[in-house]
Every structure is written in structure tokens, then in C-alpha cells.
Amino acid sequence: MELLTPAEMDRADLLTIAGGSSGFALMLHAGRHVAQAAMELAEPGPILVIAGPGNNGGDGLIAATELVALGRTVHVMLLGERDALKGDAAMAAREWKGPLLPFLTQSIGSPALIVDALFGSGLNRPVKDQALEIIEAVNHSGVPVLAVDLPSGINGATGAVMGAAIRARETVTFFRRKIGHLLLPGRLHCGKVRLVDIGIEPAVLDEIRPQAFENDPDLWLPDFPVPRADGHKYGRGHAVVVSGELSQTGAARLAARGALRAGAGLVTVASPRDALAVNAAALTAVMVRPVDTADELGAMLADRRFNAVGIGPGAGIGEATQGKVLAALAAGPAVVLDADALTSFAGQPEALFEAIKSTSNPQVVLTPHEGEFPRLFSDMSNKNPLRSKLERVRVAAQRSGAVVLLKGADTVVAAPDGRAAIACNAPPWLATAGSGDVLTGIIAGLLAQRVPAFEAACIGVWMHGEAACEAGPGLIAEDLTETLPAVHRRVYDELGVEY
Ligand SMILES: NC(=O)C1=CN([C@@H]2O[C@H](COP(=O)(O)OP(=O)(O)OC[C@H]3O[C@@H](n4cnc5c(N)ncnc54)[C@H](O)[C@@H]3O)[C@@H](O)[C@H]2O)[C@@H](O)CC1
Ligand SMILES: [K+]
Incomplete structure (x- = not known):
């Protein structure tokens, strides 16, 4: 509404x-x-x-x-x-x-x-x-x-x-x-x-x-992806999640599982070679592929069947991650950037915004929390009382050319055209280690199913909050992916889809 x-x-x-x-x-x-x-x-x-x-x-x-x-x-x-x-x-x-x-x-x-x-x-x-x-x-x-x-x-x-x-x-x-x-x-x-x-x-x-809405199903129900009875997994997209180094691969796996639970037909973790065994051992339905460099990622994404990419959770901060982000944006799948992918552009956000604005596929979502947000938008930290959270996110979306999702108990999603949604379904126990990684994955999974970026971000935030409510207090990030099927069923009920 x-x-x-x-x-x-x-x-x-x-x-x-x-x-x-x-x-x-x-x-x-x-x-x-x-x-x-x-x-x-x-x-x-x-x-x-x-x-x-x-x-x-x-x-x-x-x-x-x-x-x-x-x-x-x-x-x-x-x-x-x-x-x-x-x-x-x-x-x-x-x-x-x-x-x-x-x-x-x-x-x-x-x-x-x-x-x-x-x-x-x-x-x-x-x-x-x-x-x-x-x-x-x-x-x-x-x-x-x-x-x-x-x-x-x-x-x-x-x-x-x-x-x-x-x-x-x-x-x-x-x-x-x-x-x-x-x-x-x-x-x-x-x-x-x-x-x-x-x-x-x-x-x-x-x-x-x-131009502002509550983030609830009324806003995006027609865009919610429902698998077709005559469809197959290839029709539901192929999401790629970029893994970090050996010591920090868990975040990418959480995201990958989120993408799969959000309904992506296929999910592949693009993993550094030295982390390949760890990732492969810990993943079952998710595939693994060796990718060390930005060039390798770019070459992989030249195959347009990989139609959505999530980068950031556990990715590591620095030039290597910057390069992978730019390679993903240049290749043209839908992209969700979180955590280290954002921080890697601290001090030079213009390079990121330029790449976003010149991508052939303008389906890009940035998912900062309040600590990461001013690394890209230094004049708009939450310490600056001149603008509301809604205004800050709107300006950020316009400036970057991406859909921006600023996390919190009142997560705001804004599109460059000014549309914005405010969520109020996240319980306090959702603020737990790894929960943002799952959100990145859910959004990548929705993008893979060709949900437009603004709606994908809104649906992702809402499902993430509902999954946390479903899991209840004591939640850990791993629970979110396991309660998502109940959230899907609730949306199906609203859509009148039988299951
Ligand atoms: N807009 C609408 O469609 C309707 C509005 N209605 C009511 O009207 C309200 C808005 O009425 P108003 O525009 O008259 O505004 P308010 O009644 O909210 O307040 C305005 C008055 O408070 C004073 N004021 C503002 N800030 C102050 C402060 N910090 N310290 C001391 N005084 C302060 C102003 O000088 C002014 O006299 C709505 O909140 C709602 O309750 C309803 O009657 C129904 C219809
Ligand atoms: K009042």
C-alpha cells in the first residue's frame, strides 16, 4: 500500500x-x-x-x-x-x-x-x-x-x-x-x-x-516467480555466487543456498581453486566451478545462461574483488553486490557507478548496511540527520544507477526512478551473523528468475523477514533457507496457486 x-x-x-x-x-x-x-x-x-x-x-x-x-x-x-x-x-x-x-x-x-x-x-x-x-x-x-x-x-x-x-x-x-x-x-x-x-x-x-510503499505482497505479487507446470530448471535461471578465499567460504555457501531456495533453477559457486575442495565438500545441490581471477569470471559469464551473479559475502576487500565486480557488470547478467564488493570501492565509488551505468543490463542491486553505506555515499551516513533514511536511499539509487537496499529493522529499497519500499516485517533476531549473506543469495535467485531488480530486492527483503519470523527467536542464518519453503507457500496461498 x-x-x-x-x-x-x-x-x-x-x-x-x-x-x-x-x-x-x-x-x-x-x-x-x-x-x-x-x-x-x-x-x-x-x-x-x-x-x-x-x-x-x-x-x-x-x-x-x-x-x-x-x-x-x-x-x-x-x-x-x-x-x-x-x-x-x-x-x-x-x-x-x-x-x-x-x-x-x-x-x-x-x-x-x-x-x-x-x-x-x-x-x-x-x-x-x-x-x-x-x-x-x-x-x-x-x-x-x-x-x-x-x-x-x-x-x-x-x-x-x-x-x-x-x-x-x-x-x-x-x-x-x-x-x-x-x-x-x-x-x-x-x-x-x-x-x-x-x-x-x-x-x-x-x-x-x-512513490513510497510498504514492502508487502501487495506491492510485488504479480512479479513473484512461480515455476510453470510445463517449465524446467533451465527456465528458472542460473545464479552464480562468487566465493572468497579458503578461510572465508561459508558466506558464499549461505548465499548460494539462499539463491536455490528462492527458486533459481541452478546455482553455481565460482570458487578460487584452493577453496574448491572445501566448497565442493560442503555443497550438494549447488555446483562448484574454479574461478580465480576477474578474467576467468568474465569468461565464465560470457555464457549468458549464467544470468544472475551475487558478489560480496566473504569476497575479500581489494582490487581482486573490484576486478570481479567490474567483470560481472561488463558481462551483462543481473548483479547483486554486497559487503566486500561494496567496501572494495570505498574511496572510489565513481568507478563502480560508471560501471553500473554502462552495463548492458541495468538490473543491479546494492545491499549495504549502515556501516557500508557511507563507504559509497560518504555524505549520507546515518550520523547525518539532514536526510531521512528514505531520502538517503533514494539519492543513493539515483547517484549509483542501481537499486539500493539499505538494511536495518526498517530496510528501505529504492530504484533510480524514485520508487521506494519500506519493510516492517523483520524481527529483531534477524540481525545475526550471516543473515545478510542469505539475503544476497535470495535476491540473486530472484534475479536469475528474471524478476526486475526493484521487485527482486523488495521480494527478497520481505521473504527474508518472513523466514526469520517463521524460524522464531534463536534463529541462526542457516535456518533462514530452511524456513523459506513455508514463506513460498504463504505467497502461493495469496496468489491462489495450488501446490
Ligand atoms: N489532512 C487531512 O486530510 C486531515 C487532517 N486531519 C488532522 O489534521 C492534522 C494536521 O493538522 P494541521 O496541519 O493543523 O497540523 P497539526 O495539528 O499537526 O499541528 C499544527 C499546529 O501545531 C503548531 N506546531 C507545529 N509544531 C509545533 C511545535 N514543535 N511546538 C509547538 N507548536 C507546534 C503549528 O504552529 C500549528 O498551530 C492531521 O495530523 C490530522 O490529525 C484530520 O482532521 C482529517 C483530515
Ligand atoms: K498526535
Whole structure:
């Protein structure tokens, strides 16, 4: 499903109003949904609504009015003067007939539930002073919080905490989720996100054309590779994984098994001669072929049946790996570059980007983690707070000409054309040795089946997260390939494919 920036949400709102609805009608829907969620969440006892000076506060005031009508005791605190409210929020305030408590921490008390309607998508600067004190006091109170639209203090476009932010049990948001609901740390502040319809027609999206999506099957289901009943393994591509030296061959084997489990028809490990015996002894369905140099790799890949290559896990950092990367890009299969393949270009990323842009087959995926990312994009480390993770990955994709996948609990995949997907299905135990190697292999396996690079990266990330959920806590990288069949079955169920 699409993810919106606050600016895009404002457009959705304006297009709906231009189509004949009133802004206040949207607010009434929003406030009623919030009240409904509050009824479900709140134990018996009073409910405190903390309202801010904009339309997020307006939603809160409508919810307060509705909750009283539903028989609840409701207290309201408002930041600023009632008379200072404008537009729809002023209309909402006229609906609220009760008193307003002073905007002080002492007013919080110990309600059954707090409805956080302080700031939503209009947050445009760090919270300070009174608002900051209230947010911190709410977080310390231990009272469950229902956030309206966004937990106050979370930037809807970036997920950043602007000074301080509410930690909500649940968040009710409208029409479509916002990017800040998925990117960290925002996601951690939202609790469960409830998406409700407030009367905005999905057709407005035709005009807005959002370019960010949640990474879930809705996004790529038609591209998911399903073997044909009349097909054979040669029709499902042949992935090559480049192995490192004798002492570090395990990573390539993990990747190779990932490629096979992702559905590649055939997988070959291109192994240095001195590691051949080790690789061959430890592999069964995966084949092994001696490849020491970039020239040898290039010669192997001249056979176009090898249609996808994964390089990086355990590859070693330096000129030898650089050479193999350039040979793979020149030969024209789809390519996924990870780990040492990326680090080998630290300090000279332009050489890599040039090679990517001049490849005859522009199906290239880069899969850095936050440590590797600034080795290629030195101005965009996560220490640089000027850009969100989404923006950083988009710029990286545009600059490199490749699909870029930046790993993390909120893995972002972006294509050079601006499309981007944010994942939220990875469990914390997925962060374990070797799990990135398996991801590289899964993506290589999908590329081998001719899934386009952006979709291959998205599907790979999603399957990897699902496989980890399936394996559960205590996961080691080897488990991921073994739980992948269950993930395939889940996708087949969604596709309605029998097995
Ligand atoms: N766009 C839409 O389609 C709809 C929006 N609605 C609500 O309207 C909200 C957006 O309303 P607004 O644009 O009025 O924005 P908000 O209500 O989120 O906040 C804007 C107000 O807060 C102030 N403010 C911003 N940052 C501050 C800070 N750090 N410290 C102190 N004051 C600060 C601004 O000066 C302004 O007065 C949404 O989050 C949603 O809850 C709903 O009513 C339904 C429809
Ligand atoms: K809020």
C-alpha cells in the first residue's frame, strides 16, 4: 500500500475538499474513529484528551465530544487559547461543551487512557517548553496512550523524533499510513497502527502519484516467480555466487543456498581453486566451478545462461574483488553486490557507478548496511540527520544507477526512478551473523528468475523477514533457507496457486 508524506496527505485532503466534501466532515470522521478506538482501548475510568493548536487538536476535540456521548468521563487539556483555534479546529472546539484543564503536567492525573492529539502531520519544529514537558510526563505516567494520526513529536515524513515524542500503545491514522509510521524511530513510537477511512477517495492518489510503499505482497505479487507446470530448471535461471578465499567460504555457501531456495533453477559457486575442495565438500545441490581471477569470471559469464551473479559475502576487500565486480557488470547478467564488493570501492565509488551505468543490463542491486553505506555515499551516513533514511536511499539509487537496499529493522529499497519500499516485517533476531549473506543469495535467485531488480530486492527483503519470523527467536542464518519453503507457500496461498 502507498505511504504518504504529510504534504501528500494535505493534497489528498485538498483534492477531497475540491471534490465537494468539507474539511470539517473529514475531521468529524477522523474524530469519531478515534473515539471508537479509545472505547476499545480504555479500561473503565476517565479519558484525558490532550489537544494541540491545529487540526490534530481538532480531531481530539471531536473525539472528546463523541466519547462523552458514548457515556465516558472525559477531560481535555488544550495547548494555547481556545479563541486562537482556527478553521475546522475552531469548529471542533465549539462542539466541546466541557471545561478545559490548564496545560500543566499536574492536569494529567491518572486517567484510564490518554488521547494524544497534540501534534500530527503539521509538526514543523522541535517540541520545547510546555509541550515537551507534557510529552515527557505522559511517557512517564505509564498510562496507555492512543495517538491521533502520529505520536506527537514524530515527524510524519521522516520518522524522526523532533525533540521528544509520545510513546503510544496504538495510533489511529487516516486514509493511508505516513512514512513516519514505518521508518525508525517513528515506528517504535506508534504501537499498533490502525488505518481508518475518513471519506477520502483512493482516486486522489492518481493525481498525487505517491512513490513510497510498504514492502508487502501487495506491492510485488504479480512479479513473484512461480515455476510453470510445463517449465524446467533451465527456465528458472542460473545464479552464480562468487566465493572468497579458503578461510572465508561459508558466506558464499549461505548465499548460494539462499539463491536455490528462492527458486533459481541452478546455482553455481565460482570458487578460487584452493577453496574448491572445501566448497565442493560442503555443497550438494549447488555446483562448484574454479574461478580465480576477474578474467576467468568474465569468461565464465560470457555464457549468458549464467544470468544472475551475487558478489560480496566473504569476497575479500581489494582490487581482486573490484576486478570481479567490474567483470560481472561488463558481462551483462543481473548483479547483486554486497559487503566486500561494496567496501572494495570505498574511496572510489565513481568507478563502480560508471560501471553500473554502462552495463548492458541495468538490473543491479546494492545491499549495504549502515556501516557500508557511507563507504559509497560518504555524505549520507546515518550520523547525518539532514536526510531521512528514505531520502538517503533514494539519492543513493539515483547517484549509483542501481537499486539500493539499505538494511536495518526498517530496510528501505529504492530504484533510480524514485520508487521506494519500506519493510516492517523483520524481527529483531534477524540481525545475526550471516543473515545478510542469505539475503544476497535470495535476491540473486530472484534475479536469475528474471524478476526486475526493484521487485527482486523488495521480494527478497520481505521473504527474508518472513523466514526469520517463521524460524522464531534463536534463529541462526542457516535456518533462514530452511524456513523459506513455508514463506513460498504463504505467497502461493495469496496468489491462489495450488501446490
Ligand atoms: N489532512 C487531512 O486530510 C486531515 C487532517 N486531519 C488532522 O489534521 C492534522 C494536521 O493538522 P494541521 O496541519 O493543523 O497540523 P497539526 O495539528 O499537526 O499541528 C499544527 C499546529 O501545531 C503548531 N506546531 C507545529 N509544531 C509545533 C511545535 N514543535 N511546538 C509547538 N507548536 C507546534 C503549528 O504552529 C500549528 O498551530 C492531521 O495530523 C490530522 O490529525 C484530520 O482532521 C482529517 C483530515
Ligand atoms: K498526535
